[in-house]
Structure formats: structure tokens, C-alpha cells
Amino acid sequence: MPSLKDLRNRITSVKATQKITKAMQMVAAAKLRRAQLAAEAARPYAERMETVLAGLTANASADSAPVLMTGRGADKVHLLVVCTAERGLCGGFNSSIARLARDKANELISQGKTVKILCVGKKGFEQLKRNFEKHIVDVIEFRSVKQIGFPQAELVTSRVLEMFEAQEFDIATIFYSRFRSVIAQIPTEKRIIPLDMDQAGPKLDVEYEPDEATILEKIVPRNLTVQIYRALLENAASEMGAKMSAMDSATRNAGEMAKKYTQQYNRSRQAMITKELIEIISGAEAL
Amino acid sequence: MSTFQFELVSPEKTLFSGQVEQVVVPGLDGEFTVLPGHAPFTTALRPGIAFVVESKNNATRIVIKGGFADINEKGLTILADGGAPIEEISIESITQEIIHSETLRIAAKTDVERTAADAHISQLKELKNILEK
Numbered sequence: 452m453p454s455l456k457d458l459r460n461r462i463t464s465v466k467a468t469q470k471i472t473k474a475m476q477m478v479a480a481a482k483l484r485r486a487q488l489a490a491e492a493a494r495p496y497a498e499r500m501e502t503v504l505a506g507l508t509a510n511a512s513a514d515s516a517p518v519l520m521t522g523r524g525a526d527k528v529h530l531l532v533v534c535t536a537e538r539g540l541c542g543g544f545n546s547s548i549a550r551l552a553r554d555k556a557n558e559l560i561s562q563g564k565t566v567k568i569l570c571v572g573k574k575g576f577e578q579l580k581r582n583f584e585k586h587i588v589d590v591i592e593f594r595s596v597k598q599i600g601f602p603q604a605e606l607v608t609s610r611v612l613e614m615f616e617a618q619e620f621d622i623a624t625i626f627y628s629r630f631r632s633v634i635a636q637i638p639t640e641k642r643i644i645p646l647d648m649d650q651a652g653p654k655l656d657v658e659y660e661p662d663e664a665t666i667l668e669k670i671v672p673r674n675l676t677v678q679i680y681r682a683l684l685e686n687a688a689s690e691m692g693a694k695m696s697a698m699d700s701a702t703r704n705a706g707e708m709a710k711k712y713t714q715q716y717n718r719s720r721q722a723m724i725t726k727e728l729i730e731i732i733s734g735a736e737a738l
Numbered sequence: 739m740s741t742f743q744f745e746l747v748s749p750e751k752t753l754f755s756g757q758v759e760q761v762v763v764p765g766l767d768g769e770f771t772v773l774p775g776h777a778p779f780t781t782a783l784r785p786g787i788a789f790v791v792e793s794k795n796n797a798t799r800i801v802i803k804g805g806f807a808d809i810n811e812k813g814l815t816i817l818a819d820g821g822a823p824i825e826e827i828s829i830e831s832i833t834q835e836i837i838h839s840e841t842l843r844i845a846a847k848t849d850v851e852r853t854a855a856d857a858h859i860s861q862l863k864e865l866k867n868i869l870e871k
Contacts, residue, residue: 492751499747499815503780503808601749601820602854609854657810660767660781669782670806673819680749 455723458716462709469705475540476698483633483691485598490630490684497677504674506657507667517664519612519671522645523621528565530588530620531556532611532643534627534682535575536690537594542697544628544636544690549578551638552626556583567620571607571683588614599687604680611679612672615644627682628689634696636689643678646671742774743813744790746800748820753800754790761814762789763807772814779809785865787824788816799824801869803861819861829869836862 453461508516533552535545552575556566568583570576570590580587589610593603614620623644628636641647659666739759746754761772764786783805791797803820836859843855 489750493749495745495752496747496749496817499745499808499817503806503815503817506808506810507780604749606851606854613849613853657778657780660765660779666780666782666806673806673817677749 452719455716455720458712458719462712462716465705465709465712469702469709472698472701472705476695476702479541479691479694479698483688483695486684486688486691487630489598490681490688493677493680493684497681500670500674500677504670507659507663507670510657510659510663517668517671519615519644519675520646520667523618525621526564528567528620528622529559530567530569530611530614530623530644532569532571532607532623532625532679533575533579534625534686535570535572535578536686537573537592539574540697541690541694544693545572545574545578547636547638548626548628549575551640552579553582555624555626555640556586567614569607569610569614572686588619599683601676601680604676604683607679607683608672608676611644611675620644625679625682627686628693630685630688630692633692636693641678641682643675646674739794740774742772742776744772744816745813746788746790746802746816746818746821748805748818750820753818753821753823754798756792758790758792759794760791763814763816764788764802765807772809776809776814778811779807781807783807783816783818785861786868801827801865803865827869829866832862832866832869836866 508520531552533548535548539545552568556568559566566583566586568579568587570579570587571593573590573592573594576587576590591607591610593599596603611623615623622642624640625643626638626640629639631637741757741759744754744756744758744761745752759774762769763772764784766782766784769786770781783802785804786802788800788802789797790800800823801821802816802818805816805818805821808815808817839855839859839862843852843859846852846855
């Protein structure tokens, strides 16, 4: 049975924890809103890009399309770009992305393919290095970055492109968490090289300047950046959503715990008073 | 005068969206003017200034850091790599940005960061040249 003082200390510490988790939840809520706004602002560009690209692919002849779009035709070496958060305390957010990537990596290895992993975000690296240390080629951290912007996406893209040009991999897949709602984030994998086109647009009578191939050559890497940017933004929103619900339940748990301890504290305090009274009364009776 | 739909979007936000009478766009092979009913046309852009005429007495200049323009029957869409209305951009701010990027370039640890910084710097310099004219 803990003493009264012990209980009192425990109650204060639980309440302090509760305050912290509550504050973290509110911060996450504010950041989530910002992340959602950023994701929304990025949508028009991505949509227009898709339309332009669909038109281009319909018009360009197959042999003028850049390798980035069609791939090299091989699928020996796979690059997994695993995007996670820089910080923990956000529920199963990081683990679920890492798990998806791990399953995919195991599947590919069992098929006899070579797997390379590029970690974006520290947490994914920490989880993957246990099993795949020798597969991890690089880690990109955005620890010092306050809010994910386009330059961060460009950095990841340039790294991916550099590896592609050095023929270090054939197929690239990106892993991130799609933001459905505050309580639902869906870990997702998406092929980025070669390009995963939903459908080619109708063939249009469009003039190109300088010509289709040149534009494609410029627009395809750009599209890659947009895809990665989108993944990073979705990830940022998901992280904040996951953190918000994790911190919400932590706050609730702390509240329940504080309640339980307070009850226990009051009960033992009462028991002590009763005990003291009995001692006094029985002492008086004995006289 | 008749108008057409014009949209100028950068990866981070929409810079302009609305009906306009004409737009002068800095194409890779020279500037061109888009009027209502322009033939379908897709081109790459170089850094420069888009001159947007909304109505006779209402025109704006928007600085574009390269990108793509797509003209179809629905109107003109510019996918800019970055940009801002000309009032928000001064030569000093670009010079500052160049200096900042150059310090980043020196501080860069990997080749990746360096090439990214190089591309950024050359883009900024080109833009500065245009603005100085």
C-alpha cells in the first residue's frame, strides 16, 4: 500500500503529464490544419500537371518518351523510398509505414530481386535498420525543417534521379501514409519510376514548342517532384492527425489514472482518520 | 472584348485564376501572346515576367521562375516552378536569395544538395538579369 505522500506525488506527476499531452494535442491540431491547407494549395498544380502529361503521352511516340517514364524494361533492382516522420509520439503512424515497406522488401527479396532503401525521415530509418541495415542506401532528414515545402521534395527527387541516372535501380516505389481523416491514415505504396499512368488522354491536335520529346524530358522529372511533394504533404498531414488522436487518448488515459489515484488517495486518507479516531476513542474508554 | 480562362499555379499555391483578355508569356523560344481562341499549344517556359491583361485598365505583371504553359480550348494554364506578383519581388530580394543559396551551396555536404543549389542559383541569376533590364 503506497503511503499518502507517494500517492500525492503520483497524482501530481500524472496531472503534469496530462497537461503536456493536452498541449501536444492542441499543437498537432494547429499543425494539422496548416498541413491540410498546404496539401490543398498543392492540388491544382498536381491536377493540371496530370492533364498536361496525359495529353503529352497520348501524342508522343513511344520511342521519344524518356526512360524515366517508360522505365528500362528491367525489374532487377528495386528502390523503396520510405517516407516517415522525424518524431515519434504519433501512435502507429511510423510503424505502419515501416511495416508496409518491410513486407514489400521481404516479398521482393524472396523473389530474388535486389532491394535498396532510401529513408526519408529518421523514424523509418530507425525501424528499418534492424532488419535491412545493408539495404539502406541513404537517409534524408528534415529535422530542422519546420514545414515541408517544395524545396524538400526537390532534394529527395534529385537524389532519386541521381541514382536512376547512375543505373543503381530499375523501379522506384514510394511509401507514405495517405490522409483520409484525423482517425484514418492509410499506409500506401506508389510506383514512381517508371511512371504509373492511370490512363492516357485522348489524342489531341496540339502544337509543341520546342517539341514533344524536349518538353517530356523537362516535365517528367518535374512530375516526379510533384508526386514526391504530394506524398510528403500527405505524410505531414497524416503524422499530425495520428499525433492528434494519439495525444487525445493519452490525455484521456491520464485523466482516468488521475481519477483512480485521487480516489485511492481519498480512501486511504479517510481510513487513516477513522483509525486515528478509533485510537483516541478507545483510549478515552480505557480511562 | 472577349476573355478566356487563365490559371497560373505554382506547386505551393495558385497565383492567379480568372478571366483575362490577353497574356504575354515568356516561352522558351521567345515571348508569345495568348488571345482568346488560341490554337492548342504546349511549351516550356524560361524565367521571366507574365503580363496579364484582365481588362483595358487592369493589368498585372507576375514573375515566373520557369515552368510550362498549356493552351487548350478551356484556356491557358501555366505550371510555374515558382513565382509572385512583381510588387512582391525586388532585385534586392533576389540578390539576397542568391547570396543565401550560395552560402547553402558552400555548406552543402552531399553532391545532391550541391546540384540542387546550383540549379536554383542559375535560375535566380537569370531572373535577376531580366528584372534589371
